[in-house]
Amino acid sequence: MGHADRQLGVLSVHASLFQPSLLAQYLVSADFFYGAVMTLWLSIASLALGLAVGLLIAIGQEAPWRAIRGTVWAYIWLFRGTPVLLQLVFAFNVMPAFGVLLPGFACAVLALGLNEGAYMAEIMRSGIRAVGPGQRLAARALGLEEWRVMRWVVLPQALRIIIPPIGNQFVGMLKLSALVSVIGVKELLLTADETASGNFRYIETLTAAGLYYLALTTVFMAIQSMIERSFRRRPSARRAVVAVPSLQTVIR
Amino acid sequence: MTRLLDAVAIWKRFGTLEVLKGVDLSVTPGKCLVLLGPSGSGKSTLLRCLNLLEPIASGSIMFEGKEIAGTPRKQAASLRRRMGMVFQNFELFQHLSAADNIAFGPIRVKHMPAKQARELAHHLLRKVHLPDKAAAFPDELSGGQQQRVAIARALAMEPALMLYDEPTSALDPETVGEVLSVMQELAEEGMTSIVVTHELGFARRAANEVVFMEAGLVAHRAPVGEFFNGSAPDRVVRFLNRMHG
Numbered sequence: 001m002g003h004a005d006r007q008l009g010v011l012s013v014h015a016s017l018f019q020p021s022l023l024a025q026y027l028v029s030a031d032f033f034y035g036a037v038m039t040l041w042l043s044i045a046s047l048a049l050g051l052a053v054g055l056l057i058a059i060g061q062e063a064p065w066r067a068i069r070g071t072v073w074a075y076i077w078l079f080r081g082t083p084v085l086l087q088l089v090f091a092f093n094v095m096p097a098f099g100v101l102l103p104g105f106a107c108a109v110l111a112l113g114l115n116e117g118a119y120m121a122e123i124m125r126s127g128i129r130a131v132g133p134g135q136r137l138a139a140r141a142l143g144l145e146e147w148r149v150m151r152w153v154v155l156p157q158a159l160r161i162i163i164p165p166i167g168n169q170f171v172g173m174l175k176l177s178a179l180v181s182v183i184g185v186k187e188l189l190l191t192a193d194e195t196a197s198g199n200f201r202y203i204e205t206l207t208a209a210g211l212y213y214l215a216l217t218t219v220f221m222a223i224q225s226m227i228e229r230s231f232r233r234r235p236s237a238r239r240a241v242v243a244v245p246s247l248q249t250v251i252r
Numbered sequence: 253m254t255r256l257l258d259a260v261a262i263w264k265r266f267g268t269l270e271v272l273k274g275v276d277l278s279v280t281p282g283k284c285l286v287l288l289g290p291s292g293s294g295k296s297t298l299l300r301c302l303n304l305l306e307p308i309a310s311g312s313i314m315f316e317g318k319e320i321a322g323t324p325r326k327q328a329a330s331l332r333r334r335m336g337m338v339f340q341n342f343e344l345f346q347h348l349s350a351a352d353n354i355a356f357g358p359i360r361v362k363h364m365p366a367k368q369a370r371e372l373a374h375h376l377l378r379k380v381h382l383p384d385k386a387a388a389f390p391d392e393l394s395g396g397q398q399q400r401v402a403i404a405r406a407l408a409m410e411p412a413l414m415l416y417d418e419p420t421s422a423l424d425p426e427t428v429g430e431v432l433s434v435m436q437e438l439a440e441e442g443m444t445s446i447v448v449t450h451e452l453g454f455a456r457r458a459a460n461e462v463v464f465m466e467a468g469l470v471a472h473r474a475p476v477g478e479f480f481n482g483s484a485p486d487r488v489v490r491f492l493n494r495m496h497g
Contacts, residue, residue, distance in 0.1 A: 138343035142357040143333030157347050
């Protein structure tokens with residue numbers, strides 16, 4: 001969008017103000033719908049990669065070997081210390097020079113996911129650390145093997161702690177994914193931009209894209225609070241115990 | 253009578269710090285042994301060495317007729333199932349209700365059906381006098397109640413031996429009694445136990461034998477009557493007098 005484009009856009013808006021019918025037409029158009037699907041798919045794939053990388057990094061940070069801890073530290077330093085936009089353009093424009101020629105979507109998921117992993121690792125580590133060493137000791141004293149201690153004592157408690165921040169990361173990812181428009185992946189923002197470049201109806205196209213973003217984030221915030229509610233232990237756990245009410249009378 | 257647990261010449265170091273310097277300790281089935289001694293004398297470390305939570309530098313630990321010192325990690329976990337442990341800070345699993353805490357070991361370690369494990373949990377809650385706290389979560393219970401649930405959680409594994417690591421040190425004074433009386437009832441029923449504590453009253457009432465540790469060594473050991481009748485070495489008597497305030 002050059003300066004001239006912007007002036008033209010302003011002129012055209014002056015010529016005929018906001019057209020609700022055009023907005024409605026965009027909202028139901030196949031282009032915008034596919035753009036939204038692409039945004040959603042990009043976010044889910046990047047977040048999934050971020051979660052996997054983050055878990056590996058979090059475990060690596062606790063590793064007894066200095067070489068692994070050093071590698072992991074360098075990873076976080078690199079990916080948190082440079083703009084994700086730079087990482088995106090790097091994956092798209094520089095990797096081919098080294099013979100790695102990936103389609104735009106793969107570059108986008110790679111850059112967003114690897115970047116996300118660095119942040120996710122910190123979230124996961126804080127969750128795992130929040131479960132005190134005494135809890136692990138008690139589980140080991142009962143005769144649990146190490147992986148069962150992790151699975152049944154540490155992770156259930158850590159998960160409850162890290163779900164809200166992971167939800168935030170996901171909502172953030174939905175919006176961050178707009179950056180991949182610069183490498184030509186046709187998600188919501190690029191769809192809106194390309195549509196507008198034909199007729200200069202920026203107000204309708206961007207409003208349509210904005211409404212899609214709001215719809216996506218709203219849905220995910222609702223899903224997040226549903227998950228949080230299901231993890232709020234009291235009601236569900238109570239039910240599990242109350243499910244055997246006959247017991248005390250049996251023993252009595 | 254043959255010994256349930258017989259530890260001989262246990263050495264334990266943390267870096268250059270020698271915590272246990274050749275400790276001998278044994279307990280016969282059905283008996284209650286109380287470990288006394290100033291803090292830092294290695295009592296708690298000794299307990300953790302006995303159930304293999306801490307590796308020892310050298311020494312022998314015979315448990316149920318088998319040498320267990322130096323058992324590889326994997327088998328160590330299954331040996332620990334035979335020894336219940338109660339911690340100073342209870343360490344109930346915060347995400348589970350009282351009943352689920354107790355059923356946890358049988359379900360996750362012994363693969364007992366959930367229904368049967370819950371029945372066991374309710375039975376044990378009655379045993380520790382908390383029949384109506386099945387659904388309560390740890391943060392809804394007093395310290396004394398949490399510790400009694402922790403005792404029930406250990407009992408659920410049907411251990412041959414109970415290890416108590418200062419079970420009342422973190423409690424409000426008014427809840428100490430309820431925990432000690434549960435422990436005493438168990439001892440009277442013949443539950444073999446080793447108790448690290450500063451509660452001399454409990455030692456008098458429930459112990460069969462008292463071991464006094466100091467600076468990583470067993471300084472004195474005697475049957476309970478003899479231990480408290482004034483015939484103990486001077487420094488033990490001095491310690492006991494200090495404990496009485």
